[in-house]
Amino acid sequence: MGKKAKKECEEAGKKVKKEESPCKETFEPLPFEGKTPATIVLLLSSPEEDILVKACEAIRIFAEKGDENKVCLLGLGALGPLCQLITHINKLIRRNAFMALGIMANNGDVRIALKKKDVIPSIIDKLSLAEDAVVHEFATLCLASLSVDFVCKAQIFDNKGLPPLIQLLSSPDPDVSKNSLEIIFNLVQDHQSRLAVRELGGIPPLLDLLKSDFPVIQQLALKTLQNVTTDKDACNTLREEQGFEKIMDILSNMEFRDLHAVALRVVANCMSDSETVQLIQNGGGLTRLMEFVLTPNMPEIxxxxxxxxxxxxxxxxxxxxxxxxxxxxxxxxxxxxEDVSVKTAACQAVSAMSSHLASKDSFRDLGGIPVVVRLLSDDSLVLREAATQALSNLTHSNQLNAFAVHEAKGHKLLVQQLYGSCPRTVANSAATLGNMAGQEVIRCSVLSHRAIQALVEPLKSRDTQVLVNSTLCLAVLACETEARAELLRARGLHPLVNLLQTYDKEVLHNACWAINVCASDVPTAVEMCKLGALEMLQQINQSVTRRSSFSRLAMISLLNFNLPVKYSLTGHLASTDVISEGFYDAGKVPAGQRILTLVELSEQPVNEQRPIILVNTATGKKTEDDNQKDEIQPEPPTEKPWKMTDDVSLQILLKKAKEFIIPLSDEREQCACLARLVSEAMGGAVEMEKMHEFPWVLHLSELKFQLQSNIVPIGLIRRGIYRHRALLFKCLADCIRMSCTLVRGEYNRAWNEVVLFNGNPSNNERSSKPCRYIVDLMHQPGRLLTASTPAAVHYQTTGI
Structure with a gap:
């Protein structure tokens, strides 16, 4: 600036200050050239509108040359000013700013930075029909880049971006409609957007785009419809808008062959609706579908x-x-x-058709089952999953198909699938094996391939369907003694018992059923009790929401095959509960408390509590085979596990019972004679008034001290009262097959109940109704007290 001009300006300034009026003189337009990007970015902050127009245009031109330039502009801080300029009041500035921003947004680094600018509401605001097509094109281009991100999709939806985007689908500018369509396609990956597109009337304009001259728009419209029609209401809207006719037109036109695969996916989404199927059938659609199925060399279609x-x-x-x-x-x-996708889809169709009984037979008659079995060896996880599902449905309630799978060696491959990583495959395989194992021959074959061991890991799964099918399969296989023994060896009882803690009803029901089956022998029943199964089942049966007939049945079965626990918990053994070797009376145990095993009780130090009474009916004699085993396999010099001592006294009593009681023909006489035998062995009759003088407590304490154990064999007891005598009576009665119960009362009381017919058997006179009696073993041994009479009640209670 010259000195003269400067002086004039100063004088003008003074004049303005003095006269308080603005200077009327301005600069002439000044042309400029920006040589560096940094300069142009600086000009984005200019207050001059003409400069802003040119700066935005220069930014766009520079950004169009490649990603390097876009990243350069990002580093120079162009993004912030551009985000502000898209809301400028000047339309030309706004348009140029959108063009620059839309071009830059295609770059990944720019997109990440743009997410942090909270620019989406401003962009959506400019999608109104009042804006020109250029703004629409680049605003939607910018949103299309951002909409691939989950957070940005949510922001577009929350800021009500869908309504204007749906409007822009009908734009005469193909770029605008294509960009809008791309944004909507990205949004409808989420459920809420799929529903919103239908509710906002988005299906008709999507269908209109199927007539576009641009294949990319047609393809994108079909893909969007594919996502939208996963909703049933959207399928109904599609039908109401004659959408199927338009899609079938595409499928019937070989010029649109590149669109057929996606069009078929849209049709597939809606085919579960019977009205739609009828509509397509009436238009010859099913015939056309069968033609596509048989089209060679086009696997996707x-x-x-x-x-x-x-x-x-x-x-x-x-x-x-x-x-x-x-x-x-x-x-x-x-x-x-050869194509995996075709075989996978075919297996899925076989699964669906297998719900039709005639189709199940057709697949078998056509030799389809061995073909599906071979697919179990395929490398594709998806195909193996579909194949196992097909076999599961084919064998459900169909013995002939089960045998067909067995003949094709499918059971061996299915057991291998139980070790797989795909939960669906494991669940389907377990279901198929369970369907097959209902036949004894197949069950044995399945077990020969170590199916029980293979099921152990699925029992630990967190997948509900895996647990449902695995427990059901186990319940079927565990019918065999061999299977229960294998489950015990494989440590599969632990995960099975743990399933009692589940709150899923179906899993719990199946687990209870499997436990019920596994409790069919003593070793597994004892092990499950040791793992806390009884305590869990007690809690379940006390719950209003969790208990069921399955849990009650499991509880009963577990107790029936673990009589010591049953007696401790319930205080009652039925006449069908036969006491055998190893039975022990640990006393009454509160509900929810675990009953210790005999081995665990043997490891406890001698205490002051009442002794555990043990029944050991074994003779203790070794057979020749046992002697040979001892000679061939001598025991290692390690600490020996606890072993029950031989109860010689009990053996003598048992021998006497067999010799003197079994020959008696009268049941009453047998009962009375056995009662006297028990009484004599345990101290004889004791008058009610002198019970306090009977030294049974001291006697049992001395036995514990002598044995240095809390466990006392019942045959060693010479001074026994109600509970000891009743247990001995039940033990001997069971050994000679005389029916009686064992019931625990309060205060060391216990009694036996027998059922006898009245009348004289020698004259073949018997009453039609049996009568229940309580056997007196304590005061007048051999006396039979009619149940529920005062005398019987007096014997059963403390009543002293």
């Missing part, structure tokens, strides 16, 4: 066509229709093709 058939087969009426068209033959042929 074939697989999608088969998926349509699988969807059609979801309805029983549709399955009947497909069966009449011999769809089973076509599917069996497809199972032998």
């Amino acid at each position: 074939q697989s999608n066509a088969v998926k349509c058939i699988a969807r059609v087969a979801q309805s029983s009426d549709n399955r009947k229709l497909l069966h009449e068209q011999n769809v089973e033959k076509v599917l069996v042929e497809l199972l032998s093709l």
Whole structure:
């Protein structure tokens, strides 16, 4: 600036200050050239509108040359000013700023930075129809880049971006409609957006885009419809808008062959609706589908066509229709093709069709089952999952198909699938094996391939369906003694018992059923009790929401095969509960408390509590085989586990009972004679008034001290009262097959109840009704007290 001009300006300034009026003189327009990006970025902050227009245009041109330039502009801070300029009041500035921002947003680094600018509301605001097409094009281009990100999708939805985007689908500018369509496609990956598109009337404009001159728009419209029609209401809207006719037009036009695969996916989504199926059938759609299925060398189209058939087969009426068209033959042929996607879709269709009884038989008659079995060896995890699902449905309630799978050696491959990592495959395999194992021959074959060991890991799964099917399969297999022994060896009882803690009803029911089956022998029953199964079942049966007939049955079975625990918990042994070697009376145990095993009790130091009474009916004599085993396999010099001592006194009593009581013909006489034998062995009759003088407590304490154990064999007791005598009576009665119960009362009381017929058996006189009696073993041994009479009640209670 010259000195003269400077002086004039100063004078003008003074004049303004003095006269308080603005200077009327301005600069002439000044042309400029920006040589560096940094300069242009600085100009984005200019107050001059013309400069802003040119700066935005220069930024766009520079950014169009490549990602390097876009990253450079990002580093120079161009993003912030551009985000502000898209809301400028000047339309030209706004348009140029959008163009620059839209071009830059294609870059990943720019997109990440743009997410932090909270610019989405401003962009959506400019999607109104009042803006020109250029703004629409680059605003939607910018959103299209951002909408691939989950957070940005949520922001577009929350800021009500869908309504204007749906409007712009009908834009005459193909770039605007394409960009808007791309944004909507990204949004409808989420459920809430899929519902919103239908509610906002988005399906008609999507269908209109199927007539576009641009294949990319047609493809994108179909893909969007594919996502939207996963909702049933959207399928109904599609039908109401004659959408199927438009899609079938595409499928019937070979010029649109590149669109057929996606179009078939849209059709597949809607095929489960019977009204839609009827509509397509009336238009010859099913015939066209079958043509696609048989189209050679086009696996993508074939697989999608088969998926349509699988969807059609979801309805029983549709399955009947497909069966009449011999769809089973076509599917069996497809199972032998090379393409994995086609075979997978065919297996899924077989699964769906297998709900139709006639189709199950057709697949077997057509030789389809061995073909599906071979697919279990395929490398594709998806195909193996579909194959196991097909076999599960084929063998459900169908013995002939189960045998067909067995003949194809499918059981061996299915056991191997139980070790797989895919939960669906494991669940399907367990279900199929469970279906097959209902036949004894197949069950033995399945067990020979170590199926029990393979099921142990699935029992630890967190997948509900895996647990449901695995427990059910185990329940079927555990019918065999060999299976229960294998489960015990494989440590599978622990995860099974743990399932009693589940709150899933179906898993809990199946687990209880499996426990019920596994409790069929003493070793498994004892082990499950040791793992806390009884305590868990007690809690379940006390719960209003969790208890069921399954849990009650499991509890009963577990107790029936673990009589010591049953007696401790319930205080009652029925006449059918036969005491055997190893039975012990640990006393009454509160509900929810675990009953210790005999070995665990043997490890406890001698205490002041009442002794555990042990019943050991074993003779203790070794057979020749036992002697040979001892000679061949001498025990290692390690600490020996606890072993029950021989109860010689009990053996003598048992011998006397067999010699003197069994020959008696009268049941009453047998009962009285056995009662006197028990009484004599345990101190004889004791008058009620002198019970306090009977030295049974001291006697048992001395036995514990002598044995240095809390466990006392019942045959060693010479001074026994009610509970000891009743147990001995039950033990001897069971050994000579005389029916009686054992009931625990309060205060060391216990008694036996017998059922006898009245009358004289020598004269063949018997009353029609049996009578229940309580056996007196204490005061007048051999006396039979009619149940519920005062005398019987007096014997059963403290009443002294």
